[in-house]
Amino acid sequence: MSTVGNSPRWLAVTALAKIKNGAYSNLQLNQLINDHEMDRRDINLLTNMVYGVIQHRLTLEYWLTPFVRHPGKLDPWVRELLLSALYQWQYLDKIPQRAVFNETIEIAKVKGHPGIRRFVTGVLHQMDRSGLPKFDAIQDADERLSVTYSMPKWLIEELRRQLGADKMVSILASLNQPAKQSLRVNPAVSTVEDVTNALVNAGLTVEASAVSPLGLVASDGQAINTEAMRYGMFTVQDESAQLVVPAMDLRPGDHVLDACAAPGGKTTQIAAALDPEQGGEVVALDIHDKKVKLISQNAARLHVADRVAATALDARKVATEFKPASFDRILVDAPCSGIGLIRRKPEIRYEKQLSDSLNLQKIQLAILTACAPTLKKGGIMTYSTCTILQQENQDVIDQFLASHPDFELLTTPTANHLKADRKTRTLTIYPDDYLSDGFFIACLRKK
Missing domain, CATH: 1.10.940.10 (NusB-like)
Known part of the structure; x- marks a missing residue:
């Protein structure tokens, strides 16, 4: 041939x-x-x-x-x-x-x-x-936008309704730009300076992330093929995703639940902030055995396996498996439509419908509700998604708070004071804000 x-x-x-x-x-x-x-x-x-x-x-x-x-x-x-x-x-x-x-x-x-x-x-x-x-031959305005940006009409209509026409067009345009090669330094074994030097010595170009203090953006080569990756000095993680764990306000001795943990990117980030000698541990759950193995493998690669307990469990059953007030901190990185990831996973745009968001909302709420009793008083439950649709974000938080008066909404903090002038306590990162993934983070404290 x-x-x-x-x-x-x-x-x-x-x-x-x-x-x-x-x-x-x-x-x-x-x-x-x-x-x-x-x-x-x-x-x-x-x-x-x-x-x-x-x-x-x-x-x-x-x-x-x-x-x-x-x-x-x-x-x-x-x-x-x-x-x-x-x-x-x-x-x-x-x-x-x-x-x-x-x-x-x-x-x-x-x-x-x-x-x-x-x-x-x-x-x-x-x-x-x-x-x-030519595109201008298309009479219907939304059909024209759909063909121009190769996005489904339902998403165009929904983003316009929620965010206005200008923001909608800005997001659509940004989602067709190439995804950055984003890395998170693993503080359990390395520093930003050491990882930067290792990657530069391997021939890559490296910039500090404007979004996350532990974030780096690499180009001119494949970071995953370097010795630094093999040693577990860093892991591949989007800049927006790196904001979730710092918002949890972890302390070294905390007992933490990561309710929807696979493949373990945030689990290992939590683990790096804990000290097993002070009793720090993260219980990491996933519904599938195969994915639980993946969490354990990632924890071992990043040298934090001594503070990770990975277990197969449906997060909606947390309250039946764990005693009340078991955890200092809980992360619910909920299953979602993934609309914020379209730049990285372009096929998502053709696979999802608005009905998916409404169905997921029920699951997201059920997980929060199941986890709530296992949080200690004064503890923080952090809710995050990689979508930008209100149905899976603010609507879920509003419904949870309406039925849980013992919780209050805190302002989501970020080390770099991102979007400090926003009117909401929750934080939404849109794909056009920093050319990172779309993400939503809310922090709920048990009174």
Whole structure:
């Protein structure tokens, strides 16, 4: 077979067809990168193409539609091949159009029969001759926004209703920018200075995070492939996610519950703030045994396993398994729609509906309600989500407080005094605020 079969473009088409069929983008990419010998440039192109096509899928499909008579009858890989050609042509300005078209036709020739090669060649040349359809031809304003930003209409309508038109457009535009490579220094074994030096010595460019004091943003290389990562000096975690644990106001001897803990990013951050010699421990729960193992593995890698007790349990059953007033601090990092993660996991935008948020709200409230009796008086229960929808955030807190008069809402603190002029006690980080993930954090104290 031609070497085209190992090219990043070929691998991208393979990955995209599987992802469209339900596979996870990050797992597919990791598998392909592990299975094929590729240099950094090829890995970057493969990653860029896979995430880029997923990110801009509605836009790319709008451009493709006039040139394909029966789009539903196309082989999935042929469709992904044409969409990936469009993506490179329109969004990757360093690759000449001729190179994009030639390699696309070559893939069609090697992967398909002569009829497919002729079809792909014809579509590409027709696009080039006629030009792509313009967005302003779309009459409906929300449909036009949906195609322009490749976002579902329900999300556009909901963000406008909750935040106003300007903020909605700002968020949509920011979600199609590339995600940063964000790291959290592990204070159990290292410092910001030591991790920075180690990564710079490994050839990476490193900047301090404006969001989190323990955060670093790396570029020009893969931080996860460094010795510093293997030694557990840092872990990969978004800057916004790093704000949750400091808001808990932990003390070294605290007995802490992390009610929805997998894969353990926040568990290990909690553990690093505890001292096992003073009795500090975090009980980390997940409903699935496999994910409980993942928490334990992460705790071992980051050298904090001596203060982590990982257990399989549905967080809605906390009150039946633990005595009242068992914990000084509780974290409910609740299962949510993940709308704040769209930049990092672009397929979320096509998988979720507004009804998902309303269904999740019931689960989120049930977990808070189950955990509440196990908190000591004067203790703090911190609630967080990686979504930006009010239904799963402020609405959940308002409902919980209405039925739990023994709790009061504190102002969520941050070391860098983020959004200090906000009117709310809760903290919402939107994806356009710092180009980090969208996140919500509320701190509830038991009176």
